[in-house]
Amino acid sequence: MANTDKAKGGADIAISIRGLVNRFGKQVIHENLDLDIRRGEVMGVVGGSGTGKSVLLRTIVGLNRPAAGRIQVLGRDTGNLTDADWRRLQAKWGVLFQGGALFSSLTVSENVQVPMREHTQLSRRTREGLASLKIGLTGLPVDAVNKYPSQLSGGMRKRAGLARAIAIDPEILFLDEPTAGLDPIGAAAFDQLILSLQRSLGLTVVMVTHDLDSLVAICDRIAVLVDRQVRVGTMAEHLADDHPWIREYFHGPRARAAGIGSS
Amino acid sequence: MAQDDAWYESETRDRRRYVRLGGRWTLDAVPALKRRFDAKESSSDLPVTVDLSGLTALDSAGAWLIERQRRHWAGRHGAVTVEGLAPDFAPLYERVAESTDRTPPPPEPRNLLLDFLESTGAGTLAIGHEGRALLSFLGVTIVTMGRVAVRPGRLRFTSMVYHLQQVGLNAMPIVGLITFLVGVVLGYQGVDQLRQFGAEIFTVNLVGISVLREMGILLTAIMVAGRSGSAFTAQIGTMQVNEEVDAIRTLGLDPIEVLVLPRIYALLIALPLLTFFADIMGLLGGGVMAVVLIDLSPAQFVHQLKEAVTLWSFWVGLIKAPVFGFLIGLVGCYQGLMVTGSAESVGRRTTQAVVEGIFLVIVFDAVFSIFFSYVGV
Numbered sequence: 001m002a003n004t005d006k007a008k009g010g011a012d013i014a015i016s017i018r019g020l021v022n023r024f025g026k027q028v029i030h031e032n033l034d035l036d037i038r039r040g041e042v043m044g045v046v047g048g049s050g051t052g053k054s055v056l057l058r059t060i061v062g063l064n065r066p067a068a069g070r071i072q073v074l075g076r077d078t079g080n081l082t083d084a085d086w087r088r089l090q091a092k093w094g095v096l097f098q099g100g101a102l103f104s105s106l107t108v109s110e111n112v113q114v115p116m117r118e119h120t121q122l123s124r125r126t127r128e129g130l131a132s133l134k135i136g137l138t139g140l141p142v143d144a145v146n147k148y149p150s151q152l153s154g155g156m157r158k159r160a161g162l163a164r165a166i167a168i169d170p171e172i173l174f175l176d177e178p179t180a181g182l183d184p185i186g187a188a189a190f191d192q193l194i195l196s197l198q199r200s201l202g203l204t205v206v207m208v209t210h211d212l213d214s215l216v217a218i219c220d221r222i223a224v225l226v227d228r229q230v231r232v233g234t235m236a237e238h239l240a241d242d243h244p245w246i247r248e249y250f251h252g253p254r255a256r257a258a259g260i261g262s263s
Numbered sequence: 264m265a266q267d268d269a270w271y272e273s274e275t276r277d278r279r280r281y282v283r284l285g286g287r288w289t290l291d292a293v294p295a296l297k298r299r300f301d302a303k304e305s306s307s308d309l310p311v312t313v314d315l316s317g318l319t320a321l322d323s324a325g326a327w328l329i330e331r332q333r334r335h336w337a338g339r340h341g342a343v344t345v346e347g348l349a350p351d352f353a354p355l356y357e358r359v360a361e362s363t364d365r366t367p368p369p370p371e372p373r374n375l376l377l378d379f380l381e382s383t384g385a386g387t388l389a390i391g392h393e394g395r396a397l398l399s400f401l402g403v404t405i406v407t408m409g410r411v412a413v414r415p416g417r418l419r420f421t422s423m424v425y426h427l428q429q430v431g432l433n434a435m436p437i438v439g440l441i442t443f444l445v446g447v448v449l450g451y452q453g454v455d456q457l458r459q460f461g462a463e464i465f466t467v468n469l470v471g472i473s474v475l476r477e478m479g480i481l482l483t484a485i486m487v488a489g490r491s492g493s494a495f496t497a498q499i500g501t502m503q504v505n506e507e508v509d510a511i512r513t514l515g516l517d518p519i520e521v522l523v524l525p526r527i528y529a530l531l532i533a534l535p536l537l538t539f540f541a542d543i544m545g546l547l548g549g550g551v552m553a554v555v556l557i558d559l560s561p562a563q564f565v566h567q568l569k570e571a572v573t574l575w576s577f578w579v580g581l582i583k584a585p586v587f588g589f590l591i592g593l594v595g596c597y598q599g600l601m602v603t604g605s606a607e608s609v610g611r612r613t614t615q616a617v618v619e620g621i622f623l624v625i626v627f628d629a630v631f632s633i634f635f636s637y638v639g640v
Contacts, residue, residue, distance in 0.1 A: 104607050121294050133327045136362030150605055169290050169322040200354040201323060 012039045013072075014172055014204040015060060020069030022055055029055050031228040033069070039171075042198055042205040043232075044215045047225030048245065053208045056225070057174055060206070061095055062086070074171065091119040093172040094165030098180060100157035102149040108135060108160045109145045115167045134163040139193055155186045159193070166197065173198070175207040179214050191217045212258040224249070235260060269296055269325070270317075280309045285317020288325030296325075300332050311336045316347030326352070326359040334363070400597045404527065407519045422525035430491040430526075431533030435540060438486050442541040445478055446470060446548025453549075454556045463557040467564060468571035470549030475576040479542040481628060484587040487534060488620035492595035495526050496616040499599025500609035508600065518600065527592035534588030538581055575640045583631050590627065591620045 015037040022030040029052035037043045047053050058064040060071060062078060071078045076089055094115075102111050112131040116122050122130070132145050138159040149157055158178065165173055178194065179187035195218040198205050209215065215222055216235065223232045226245050233241070238250050239260070250260060269292040273282040288296070313333060337343045348356055411417050453466035499522055502508050511518050550564050559567070598616035602608050 104605060120290060123294065123297075126293065126297055129331070130324055130327060133323065133359065133362050137323070137358060150607075166323075169324055196358070200358045202355070 013037070014039045014074060015206070016072040017060070018070045020056075020059065020071065021067040022052060022059060022064070023067050028228055030059075030066075030069075033228070033230050035223060035230050035232065037204065037206060038221075039204055040202060041220040042195070042207065042218050044219035044222040045206065045208045045225065046210070046215065046222060046249065051225040052228075053225055054176055056230075057176055057206065057208050061093065061174060062090075087119070091115070091168055092170055093174060094167070094170040095174045096158070096161045096165045096176065096178060098176050099154075100149070100161030102157060102160055102164070104149050107146050107148055108140070108152070108163070111149070111160060112164045112167045115164065119168050131163075131167070134167055135160070137166070137197065138163045139189075155182050155190070158182070158190065162193070162197075166201065166203075169201065170203070172204045172206065175205065175209075177208055177210065179209065179211045184213075187211060188213065188217070194218060212255055212260065216258055216260055268292065271296070271299075275309060278309055280311045281314065282311060283314040283317055284329065285319070287320040288318055288329065289320055289322045290324040293324045293328055297328055300328070300335075308339055310342035310344075312344045312346065314347045315345065315352075316349070318349060318352060321352045321355060323355060323359050326356045327363055330356070330360045330363045396601075397594070397597055400600075401593060403519055404523060404593060404596075407517065407524060411520060411524060417520060418528070419521060419525045422521075423528050426526050426529035427533055429494070430487060430529050431536060434487060434490055434533070434537060437490070438483050438537050438541050439544045441486060442474070442479060442482050442545040443548040445482060446474055446545035446550075447552050448548075449473060449478070449545075450549040450552025451556070454552065464559075464567060465571075466553055466557065467549070467559075467567040470553070471546065471568050471572040472576055474545035474549060475542055475572055475580050477580070477628070479545050480538045480580045480583050480587065481624070482545075483534065483537045483541045483584070484591065484624045485621055487530070487537065487588070488591045488595075488624060489617050491530065492591045492616050492620040493613045495592065495595030496599040496602075496613045497609060499523075499596060500602035500612055503600065503602040504604065504606060504609060523592075523596040523600075526596055527589060530588035530592040531585050532588075534591075535581055535584040538584040542577065542580060579631075579635055579640060583628065586627060586631075587624050590623045594620045594623060 013036050015035070017033060017035040020030050020033040020035075021028070033056075035056075045053050045056060055064055059066050060073065060078075073089060074092060076085065078086075078089070081089065102108070103114065106114070109128065109131045112134050113127045116127045116130065132142070135145055136142075140156060140159050140163070144152065144156060144160070149160070152160060162178075165175075173194075175194065179190050182190060191214050194205065194207070197203065198218075205218075207214070207219065219235075221232055221234055222238055223230045224238060224246055226243055231238075231241065231243070231246065235250075238246055241247070241250075249255065269284075269286040269288050271282060271284045273280055275281070286292075313329075313336075315329070333343055333345060449470050450466055453469040454463050457463050457465055457469075499508070502522070508518050508522070511521055546568070550561070550568075553559050553564050554561060595616045598612040598619070602612050
């Protein structure tokens with residue numbers, strides 16, 4: 001559905017979260033959290049350790065059941081969907097887990113074909129062709145197609161994971177720390193890859209990250225998790241924010257090294 | 264979506280084919296479109312003009328299909344012109360075009376006979392390597408045991424007690440139940456067969472000798488190999504995956520001393536105790552059957568049992584226990600340390616630990632049988 005639903009004004013919310021509460025035992029992670037993610041934007045999610053960045057992402061994709069709150073993805077309320085609707089919704093997003101989470105008993109190509117088998121009626125040859133297209137889109141060399149995940153480096157595994165996440169042309173892409181564990185050059189290349197895929201496929205991207213360079217390079221807006229809630233804004237807005245953690249984060253030495261908050 | 268389905272049409276004029284595409288060219292539509300392309304688009308060899316101005320939606324699957332067809336035409340007819348692509352779709356189409364048709368190298372042709380020979384050879388060699396590595400591990404373990412025996416303070420006593428509880432105390436219910444039931448089965452079958460000769464009373468001999476000499480120790484060893492040998496492999500293997508074993512080494516500690524010895528000592532102590540318990544439970548099972556089926560009083564059963572077995576019957580079973588315990592522990596720990604990298608390898612090694620453990624137990628049981636018959640007990 002690339003680039004089709006433009007200029008619809010208010011209807012352009014891909015994900016809408018209202019009053020989300022997450023708690024584990026007595027520990028409250030999110031309290032009345034509200035968040036809107038627009039169609040076609042790259043939203044970075046940052047926060048200190050234990051503020052529930054990954055929990056937020058897992059909650060949206062249904063791996064974690066919230067204690068309270070309403071989550072709408074592409075206009076569908078994820079809380080009360082039938083199994084069939086849920087499956088249909090799942091086909092509209094792709095998730096890249098931290099380590100790639102490739103199935104170790106399948107080759108890269110077979111990994112990419114898994115969502116196609118599950119959600120489409122494509123023939124085997126079409127699936128193979130599309131799989132090698134997606135693998136090519138993520139910049140993996142041709143001979144990676146028939147390799148097993150254990151034969152790939154960490155960075156290549158992430159690319160393969162990304163190929164699987166975009167296998168059936170999702171509208172939303174969830175990335176959990178996509179650049180963690182990559183060297184700076186690899187991380188920068190991965191940022192550019194995500195950005196160019198996002199532009200050409202018209203994706204909405206939600207990206208949990210610690211990487212300030214990534215935030216600067218590709219995020220349109222940034223959601224900062226502080227005090228069990230979320231503050232959303234552009235980089236410039238966050239720089240003006242005087243919440244202590246946000247100040248520390250965007251004005252700290254590492255932020256200056258990344259070329260932000262230097263003033 | 265029906266009013267907006269993907270469509271395409273073609274016409275020929277002025278010795279040129281004009282193909283117009285429109286609608287939603289997305290993943291859902293791809294199977295049907297591809298079938299139409301494959302079925303119809305092969306006859307003419309005129310130059311082609313592709314008009315994409317009717318597209319209302321395009322995703323990478325659709326773009327891939329168009330690009331694939333364009334190349335097909337280009338290969339046959341030479342000149343293909345593409346026009347009318349909306350600027351919205353241009354970046355996607357270009358990216359897809361760059362990455363389309365990178366045909367992966369075909370898998371190498373295989374020769375079944377050669378493959379079979381190769382895998383047989385590799386398997387045989389692997390058995391040899393495995394045996395040699397296990398022997399060298401045995402050597403290292405014994406040397407470490409000697410070193411620790413000289414300085415007993417280095418034995419990880421707490422760890423050993425913990426494992427003693429895991430492999431000994433916690434195994435008692437299942438070992439007891441299994442041997443009791445096997446005693447019941449032996450008793451029942453014995454009575455059934457021996458009754459034909461009027462020799463039911465010798466069921467007691469049958470149960471007594473088979474449980475004490477073989478069944479008690481074998482069943483216990485097999486249960487422990489399945490239960491604790493596998494647990495050792497999984498524990499040490501997971502530590503290996505987490506690089507905990509490497510951390511132990513870099514801290515100047517010896518993994519054999521820290522991880523392997525407490526486990527092996529625990530089994531050395533636990534297996535004889537479990538075997539004794541299993542013997543009692545097995546005799547109890549057989550005894551219950553004898554009392555129920557041939558109207559023996561418990562006192563008569565005990566009397567007949569005393570006639571049937573000697574103290575050596577009991578010792579023959581029990582002597583094997585520490586040896587089997589050592590073998591199970593050795594294989595379990597060895598396989599754990601052999602784990603490399605992935606979680607998958609933990610699973611494979613765990614299976615191997617159980618199989619090798621039980622295999623070694625039975626091989627050594629046979630060796631013991633020959634030895635005992637040689638010395639005449």
